[in-house]
Amino acid sequence: MPFMPVSDSMFLIGETREHPFHVGGLQLFKPPADIGRDYAEVFYEQLMATTEVSSDFRKRPGQPLAVMGNLTWIIDDEIDFEYHVRREALPSPARVRELLAVTSRWHSAPLDRHRPLWEMHVVEGLSDGRLAVYTKMHHAVIDGVGALRMMMRSLSDDPDARDCQAVWAPAKKRAKSSIVSTTNTSALDLVRGAAGAVKQIVSIPPGLLKYGRHALSDPQLVRPLSAPHTMLNVSIGGARRFAAQTWSMERIKEAGKALGGTVNDVVLAMCSGALRTYLEERNALPDKPLIAMCPVSIRAEGDQNAGNSVTALLANLATDKPDPLERFSAIRDSVQAAKSVLSEMTPAQRMLVGALNGAPALSAAVPGLVDRATPAFNVIISNVPGPRTDMFWNGFEMDGCYPASIPIDGVALNITCTSSGSSMHFGLTGCRTSVPHLQRILSHLEEALVQLEESVA
Template identity: 25%
Template sequence: MADRLSALDASFLYVEEPSVPMHVGSVAILRRPPGEGLDYAWVQALILRRLRYLPRYRQYVRFVPGHLARPVWVDDADFDISYHVRRSALPAPGNDTQLFDLVARLLARPLDRDRPLWECYLVEGLEGDRVALVTKTHQSLVDGTDTLDLAQLILDTEPAEPTSLAEPVALGEDATWSGWGPSPRPGRARLLFDAVADTVSRPGEVVENVRNAAKDVTSTATRVFDAVGGVATTVRSLVRSVPRGPLHTRVSGGRVFSGVSADLDELRAIRRRHGGTINDVVFAVVTGALRQWLLSRGVPLEHTTTVRALAPLAVHPPENAELSSIALLGNRVDPCLVDLPVGEPYPVLRLQHVAHEMGQQVRARRSVAARAMARLGGFAPATMYSLAARAASSLSGRLFDVVVANSPGPQQRLYAGEAVLERIYPALPLSRDQALTIGVTSYNGHVYFGLNADRKALSDIPVLTGMITEAIAELKGTNW
């Protein structure tokens, strides 16, 4: 039986355009260990051996002639690790601005559909004897149940000797070392035969394929109903006029990326002083930064002006199933719509408004607690962001202005071999009509914001990044 993509996975391929690649990324900055380890050959060997846990990463997509059925996953008999794990460098000593410029160019490039849909770049030349691992994984690849994000398996909670993880592997050596052998590639006749067989066994299959490829309006409305939690709000969302302004525009093929970090203890101090949760504080910080950025653009703001954010929310799986990294959240990440009060001039009132809206969403959906997510093995937020991007793609871009996804991470050091992970920034994909996504994660006492944006619409993204720091200082300095 053909290993066929689900309807949701296939939809990410159907709607993808050259200017709107549908991959999720991350930028991990690590400090080289003394001695051997973390060079290009070592990273290749480490990833090749970890792929035994991710068989999907050795498969590519074959489309069925005539779209009679959804595409199928096919083993890549010519799998080439050196194609997927690449090497780049900055002119030493490279700084964060140069790194983010490189990341923006990498994020703008669609993945090759004739190969497994992922890439990893080792970026050398960073100041302070550091390197960066930049990953790109297509949304159709990571479902959170059978397949996790690559970054989650690269990083470990304990340091490991390089020789225990990555013995020398000759480039071009096939993957049979792990007991894996590729299945025969199906020809055109086999693809058509399997498609007909599936159609006979499931008569509604063809209709389902056409509906998903066409982004059925009724299906979208149903998802909106689930996301906003009521008939009245659903109707309001559906009739809401198309947002105007720099955040809502038809995106180009260019990207700009930036990142900024904050001290987690500072956010905790804000929470203790003014109430709410760390998640509320994060969204209030984003709200304050967006407010100042819109004002810097000359956008008029009234007291009631809001920016609607799609905030993917992790929820408990049915029947209180155990939360684990191999069955991450039972693939339950719900798209929630939150109106950020950018028109409110007082930072504490902004925080209270955000806390009220987020509290309603959490109570309605039984949100997974941050401490439970932080206990997941490896760097689980990498997989969470893939699921968050899926949730964002399930709604029409007319219903929100920006995606803001916050996923807590572990508060102890992580390692790639003996190399310490210092920082990590998420990079969420843009949709056709949204010029900005903001990914947020916490790790080892810090919170990291990754901003991915359209180059034409938000060429001043470093300005917005700086305003995140200013918004935190504004909340810290407010005594009421």
């Protein structure tokens, strides 16, 4: 039984029925022009033809439901594909609205720890002829960036390719020259590895001192526990609502270029403007600016392994400023300050800073404290870069890729977006009770982008 790193096991230890810790994604595919009306069956059968399964899709916690079981994995030899891969049909002709409603219910249900921690739903019945695939996988197995890279590995940029395998297929083996053999590891290699681990641990105290100095001296750097209390920072139940929409990447890039910022700055400014309007409509906008927790991947380029390799920064959303240009400048300066600090740190230091930024959220484990304690942050916002070209799976063109992520107790809304080709796809996941009329935030995101465009026109 392989041991489970603490960075993975914490997602199992902290999970409850009301607070499931799985990441998901909803993809939309256009069938190829030369396929018949049975395209959903063809897609499903091609998936099921992939019988070789990566170990990441075969592992489950040892001793399910026991705390000690969260420290080890069991690798199953056989997979019950009829359970894990489900063919579904919406009442035809269905709209995307009905698809999002059923996705909300699927995303609300925790994964069964007695089985490998993933599910896939292949959905037909949309009135526009597209096919949908909803997949979820436990955060203990993989983080959002890893999940996106794993999915993209199964796709091709060639519309004529017909050799794509399912996402659970093992990664193609690299050339032998790039593989380090674990069976031939020398004593010197082990010593070097141990020395590296010790070096990382020793580097932590200086990293904390460095972070503390920046927090005291840089007014743009968001300090922990500076977030106001809002209607989003309450105890949440287990029911989720999921909303999704696509924007042109060209619009977002042009706005960023004109404003002297990045794509990520524009995404945060869109979220800031949308949340400001949403809270104003409900007479719930605080005087202090909202603070966003933004996960930041520290994976090496090309790393397609499962597991978790992520830190977090805090960003000032400047929702106290009515002017969109002033909001954008404050957001950009805040993010630049946080990234500047992280860039000076080792990976171990970055992970620790991320843990410190999110540590106050652990107060949610104390009954009744969430509604009284100062929130660590108000909302989770993540931007996961995807492929720059259009992608296909055995001729089916991916037309949408919407992340479904994790709200937590005390933070009822998670906004995650990912890019693919010429599009930016937003996925909003919220507590069904605490974030009423979630879909309105989609309209406010468009309004916020228009405001930015008009401000520099």
